[in-house]
Amino acid sequence: MFATITSIIILLFILIILFKQKFKAKQFNLLGCHVMVTGGSSGIGKCIAIEAAKIGANVTIVARNKNKLQSALENIKAQCLNHNQKFNYLSVDLAGDYDIVKKSFDNAIREMGPLYMFVNCAGMAICGTLECNSSSDIMQMINTNLISTIQATKAVINDMKHNGYGSIVITSSLASFCGIFGLSVYSATKFGLRGFAEALSMETKNYGVKITLALPPDTDTPGYANENKGKPLETFLISETAKLFTPEEVGSKILQDALDGHFFSTVGLEGYLMTVSCAGMAPYTTYLELICQVFCTGILRLVSVYYLSMFDKIIKNCKLDRDFGNRNL
């Protein structure tokens, strides 16, 4: 008994040290390096682009709406480190014709220089139980989250491998670790991105190209506000059990983790514990991280079961409330 308690305390201690280490900001500069961010006209993507501009990068942002792109680019330019930096935007539907995506990326790379970092951040969620999701909602989520990311990455991967350096960020979600009520299709696309990132990491490892799987928690962005519009009560109450982060916090952490070469990028202790407990066959970045995963997975499984039972209770009470007007949350 004493030995068990001691080992739990030691494990918690290791976890806290690792968590703090992840948040220790290192000073990097991206002076003259080309960073391209899809979804860079809004939310998390825009904040990543701003952070990159602050440390000297030449930044290209990609999205569909030209007005939003132009106004975001002004905000990004305003935060630049020096006046030699270059800025550009591309208006392209990443889920559309692959040849158009490839051609516009090639033009931007010719103009702005070889890519040092490519950040996939275009994505969206439409909440609702499966029977409430229309076929067009389903296709929109699959196209925006999966197809856009796969096509955009395909358009740059060969050049990056050929250059022999660089970093690619795939923005998934903590919903790629756990399916949540009201987010079945969204979770499916984000689980898919995790598989994509793991496989890609094996393909690029020997070419000097690092892959980072970004797993944002709930983040206060225009996309999140949109997602809240049709959110079932169950999904809303489950997300209320976790903290809402700002896009600035999430964006700067993703950029930092990508620069540090981490495979997983999360914000907050809960997110970090999920990366430890759900590591599976994912690549590890440091031996300390690996040791932590090896020793903490068992105990964290108990924590996840506690959360699962809490979510089940929320869902059951919402059903009771609907059926009998008898909510007891």
Ligand SMILES: NC(=O)c1ccc[n+]([C@@H]2O[C@H](COP(=O)([O-])OP(=O)(O)OC[C@H]3O[C@@H](n4cnc5c(N)ncnc54)[C@H](OP(=O)(O)O)[C@@H]3O)[C@@H](O)[C@H]2O)c1
């Ligand atoms: N916010 C959260 O709570 C949260 C949590 C977990 C994960 N995430 C993920 O983080 C990423 C960013 O989320 P966010 O909340 O910051 O989103 P957001 O504010 O809605 O921004 C989405 C961006 O993607 C662009 N976009 C969408 N579809 C596109 C397409 N087909 N082609 C090109 N660009 C496209 C949008 O511009 P246009 O519409 O003009 O094209 C916009 O710039 C997404 O992948 C999201 O799933 C967010």
